Amino acid sequence: MATATAFLSWPARAENWLDSYGKGAWIAAMVLGFIVFWPVGLALLAYMIWGKKMFGNKSCKNRNRMPTGALRDSGNVAFEAYKAETLKRLEDEQSAFDSFLERLRDAKDKAEFDTFMDQNKGRRAAETQSDQPVAG
Template identity: 35%
Template sequence: MGTADNTMGGSYGAREFGPSEWAGARWRRGSRWSAFEIIAMILGFVVFWPIGLAILGYKFWQSRYGGPDLQTLATNKWQDARTMMSSNSSWACGGAARRASRFYAAPTGNAAFDDWRTAELARLDEERRKLDEAQREFAEYVDAIRRAKDREEFERFMAERRARPAGGDGRPA
């Protein structure tokens, strides 16, 4: 080692880390990247760059504030979503359950109001059934008119075809 090496602490001032010092370095506070996280980030950048950027940001956030790794987070969110979908929640059943939950709420404690609400809901259900029936009947009516019109056009075509002279060029005489 030369004089510059001795003065600067060897290797031009660079500090040499041993295996135990490297693992506990202050700049390396966060957890290591798993293969899942690396693949997810690369695929995220390939598919749609903001996804890869979000994964990269999450890893930096995790290294600073802690938290689960990306695979654990994704697994937990997936399980939460499955639980929500399998439960009897209004989100899982779609719009019908949300509308029903608005109308078929728990009793209020006031018997008169609850009776009135039940009667009104029954009346509205009956009106809905009547509207659905009328819509079905109208669709059948329109279908019957279409069929009659198609039949009439077809019969007119056949009559014109029969009236054509047998000889020829396909045009009426």
């Protein structure tokens, strides 16, 4: 019975050991797995991707999120007022920047469309002149 428990716990112990050394250890284990026997490397790669080992903690989705401590009440009224004012100011700046980027994209799209129309107008004029019969 103890042997079965020990056998079942070795993957958990190996996972904890690799976690203690970070992502580099996981990548090294995967590369060694591919060298020794490719299905082992493939299994480690799949576990790293679907087990959130590779991209779980520091993904792009989490990068723009506010730290959890920023939402916690400190108990200090003056600090909470300052924090609320600062967060409101940052939200206003973010929305102003978003609208600026939207206007910038719209201007770029309009410029590209105008360039296309100018090129297309020139082509149509050349086609119209070549379609007319030559007087002679």
